[in-house]
Amino acid sequence: MSVIGPRKINGWFGAGxxxxxxxxxxxxxxxxxxxxxxxxxGLGFTNxxxxxxxxxxxxxxxxxxxRIFAAELGDPKYTKEGENMRNQIEYKLTExxxxxxINCRAVxxxxxxxxxxxxxxxxxxxxxxxxxxxxxxxxxxxxxxLGGAYNSTY
Numbered sequence: 180m181s182v183i184g185p186r187k188i189n190g191w192f193g194a195g196x197x198x199x200x201x202x203x204x205x206x207x208x209x210x211x212x213x214x215x216x217x218x219x220x221g222l223g224f225t226n227x228x229x230x231x232x233x234x235x236x237x238x239x240x241x242x243x244x245x246r247i248f249a250a251e252l253g254d255p256k257y258t259k260e261g262e263n264m265r266n267q268i269e270y271k272l273t274e275x276x277x278x279x280x281i282n283c284r285a286v287x288x289x290x291x292x293x294x295x296x297x298x299x300x301x302x303x304x305x306x307x308x309x310x311x312x313x314x315x316x317x318x319x320x321x322x323x324x325l326g327g328a329y330n331s332t333y
Contacts, residue, residue, distance in 0.1 A: 181244045181323050184331025186251050197248070210238070210267075218260070220267040224295045232293035232301055235272045235286040235309030238264055242316055243323070250329040265316060272309065286310045 180188060185197035205212055207226055209219030210233040221238035225231045245261035248254070272287045286309035289301035320327035 181240070181247055181321070182331060184251055185248050187331065201244070201248070219264070221264045224293060224301060233271060233290040234301065235268055235288055235306055236312055238268055239309065239312030239316055243312070243321055246329040247321065247331055251331065268313060273313075274305070276305075286313045
């Protein structure tokens, strides 16, 4: 939805479809989904069972999408939701360490070791994908749009 955009999806499938897809995603794959306010701390690989896994990469991609939703649909609730999810990355997946005498900050791929049904294991290791996504987010840069704007229409 970050590439096609919510307006195009709503145009193709009816008003509110993009929002419905996001709400369904939260219910099915949201990390610590809360029913009464439809909120999540982030995204993971699970079906909201007891054995949930929190993904740095997937969460950051979801935040990117929410920023596009906020920009294109003009609704600040998506900005707030994305800010909460970004804070959770910082609290739960980010760590400082020293590599060859240089202080570094990195984001883990996941909060725990977890078998992903797509055929690989998520591990709680520093991840180039998760860290790069966080750099994009903190730089206010959408990697799916030429020039980095939170937009999907050329």
